[in-house]
Amino acid sequence: MLGRTLAESFSTLRVQCRAGASTSQRCMASVARPESVIPVAQPVLLDLTPPLKQFKDQPRAAGNVVALDPTVFNHPIRRDILHLCVIHHLDGLRQGTASTKTRGEVRGSGAKIRPQKGTGKARLGDGQSPMLYGGGVAFGPKPRDFSTKLPRKVIQMGMRVALSAKVKERRLGVMTQLDWPCAKTKFLNQKINELGLRKTLFITGEDNVAIGLARAINMLKSVSATTVDKVNVYELMQWERVVLDVKAVEYFERTLGKSVPIAPLPLVAEAVESTSPEVVA
Template sequence: MEVAILDIKGKETGRKAKLSDKVFAIEPNEHAVYLDVKQYLANQRQGTHKAKERAEIKGSTRKIKKQKGTGTARAGSIKSPIFKGGGRVFGPRPRNYGFKLNKNLKRLARRSALSMKATDNAIMVIEDFNFDAPRTKNMIDVLKAIGIQDKKSLIVLGDSNKNVYLSSRNLKTTEVISSSELSTYKILHANNIVFIEGSLEGIESNLS
């Protein structure tokens, strides 16, 4: 498929970018997408939750009442989970929620997500640009020119560009990443994906 290349003023340059059918026009594998998004979200979890269990509670170890003759249930420790202030049964412990996925599945998931966006006409290509200095207004002007200033957008750079990145950092609805940081979750999370012209070759070589 072909997409018109725009300049930073939102006008067509007269050139078109050819998007590889192996990356942007495959039959989406929804299960692969699900697994890749699930892994991404699992990796965001800190897993530092902790509750004290019976053995970790400070308290007396004496038997709090005699075994028989009280007319109530037996009780041997004030640290028992049935008493207020006692330990929690099977409480949460620190753990790592991450799990492994093979590289081929992750590539398939990203190709599937990009194909979904291409089907929805949510992919744009803009020619390479740079700013003389970091300035949020410059990025806002570019977004207005291409008509996505009010939409959640993902801008994909070929190489890291400090001025462009810093110019977008204060914008809540826009995220700028390099092509190596592209993930299935970020693709699906954005309403529009804007590829800088120089990023396409690297993305297609990595995912095809």
């Protein structure tokens, strides 16, 4: 009896010693392990595009850059995601109103055309047979809904990829404000030609496009203007160039950005020579 008690006490002590050793080893390992360093993403610097109309309270485009969120404007290019978003948009545009009449909907008698036997000719039923002229259509189109579903996160990734593709192609610009107070199409066309912004989609972060700009741009086929809540991946890929205003950039970064540490820089800042990321002209 005494031997069994001593054996149990010895086994308990041995288990405690093992547990203590493992705990100390874990503590030493945790102390010896170096702390992980979280990488800080560098913003994408873009030269500020000269505005259509320079106002007094706006900074000059020359010598100023705009700092863009890299999670939105420097996303890896995914052609498959762009393809899914474009097909999803085009499917939603289809009317799906094509309709043909079946043999049960074509007007005419249901009587048999000729006797089954005795004429030496092929057997026929009624005059609405699909193989007869004026008969019904076999397996013809009927009204249907062609729209397809796509996850919201896939559509958001498509927007990031489309904006990043424009940045990599150097076909995305940022203006401080999108406005044209005079509302004259002739002068706006001259200004667009002067800035080299033909075939450009202007996107504003306001609720509506400025009245003067909307009236002047309505007569031009080579440019268009829209708001951030109406633009989609198809339009971004369709137009050769895309120009955003500062509020549109803030909207995209707020709705499409990811929570990663980014080097702190103001949205619009002066371009200085340093070890900062390269400026995309």
